[in-house]
Amino acid sequence: MTAKIIAVANQKGGVGKTTTVVNLAASLAHHGKRVLVIDLDPQGNATTGSGVDKSSIESGVYQVLLGEAEVKDAVVRSEAGGYAVLAANRTLAGAEVELVQEIAREMRLKNALEPVLNDYDYVLIDCPPTLTLLTLNGLVAAEGVMVPMVCEYYALEGISDLVATVRKIRQAINPRLDIVGIVRTLYDSRSRLSQEVTEQLQAHFGKQLFATTIPRNVRLAEAPSHGLPALAYDAKAKGTLAYLALAEELLSRK
Template sequence: MSAARIIAVANQKGGVGKTTTAVNVAACLAASERRTLLIDLDPQGNASSALGEVKTPHHVYSALLGECTLAEVVLGTDLEYLSLVPAGPDLVGAEIELVNSEERERKLELALASVVDRYEYILIDCAPSLGILTINALTAADSILVPLQCEYYALEGLARLLETTELVRGSLNPELALEGIVLTMVDLRNNLSRQVEAEVREHFGERVFQTRIPRNVRLSEAPSHGLPILLYDIHSRGAVAYLQLTEELLTAHAESQGVSTSSQTAPAASATSGESLRSGGNDERTA
């Protein structure tokens, strides 16, 4: 089995749909029967709670410190092909505790050695900062996926993140690539959303995914039920958007490897089959 493709989902600005994107792309990959691991590297632990209540003596920080292997921290989820490495309250102190540690930027890269051959995709939900935890994620990753909210300061924050990415590429991970930019919380009734989208697409061209993630009530409700949007309401606009985004991502990966896209399992088909899917209704309102 080949090693997993490791994708860091990052933006140093909070509230841009970073965790929502990490959780739901991971769920859609799992629904398409890709063995997927989601690593919660955000001290807030929202990705962990978005997949249900987590009760475990070990969390990701235990593996970063070498107290256990990352494989020992892996938990199952409601989706057969999706596993989780949860965050814990001890992750809050990582920025201070790791600062004088040997190879502090490579803790996650080293920890991943125990699991990287077990999965096809590993997604890392990064902290909303450019500190040592995010640097660990970028050092370990093959690529970075950037959720970008359609708002006034979006490009300014993106520029800072890309500067950090260049620094990591220059000194720690020369193979780090930009997976793409995904526009989130899009409301096309809003002039600002349309203006920001036009500017981002003008600057970054094909590196911006065609799929937009809309503002959607069901999408914002799902985490409070401990479910990805596929299991909460697969018919919602948010679920449809993340299925489309994941299909776009899988198609790009297949084309880069010279694989026919017709051989790729459609996430939507896999997601709608199976008795484990739970629906919270069909409300497609936007917020």
């Protein structure tokens, strides 16, 4: 079985994309799945959140995109998370400029992943919050997009922009791309606004809306500063249990 490749994306920042990538990866690994996390954001937060020192990266996603390294040689292990990481740091910002002149520049990640697809069950791609060439590489490589979102009205506008982007990429480059699901993050079940936005999401997206919600949780917010997924930091925290439930829901959607 080849890996299921999921890009975690939202053109709005601060919605928990990286938190979702790191903790979903750790939760899938906890369920016995072989997982690769690809950090496509030059800030490298998924890298540090996985316990990998981004300043010590010799080969990472930057070298892979430029054809200077192969994925199998560039991945490192997240000991805390139990998954593999294709790491990123600030040098990745330069890839945008360097790839502009290249032929099929939006296909670089997809082509690089092909030799290792049998080595993993899931590949999770942490995309930058803007639609850059890096994000485009992630969406072209993926077969599905997971969208973390906060239940606010402005978030609904952002999600409609992303759906339009996914549709364009599906028509032009990647016919298999689709929305895997929408995850409500930083969720407050007592908020009337959260309930109203949820109703709108259910009306528009139906089964694509994950039933699992990720609550606001201090332990979830603290974990990255220790270089740990929440599962390794506090296995009993509400946020940790929510991501374990999200992993189970994703696995049940085959």
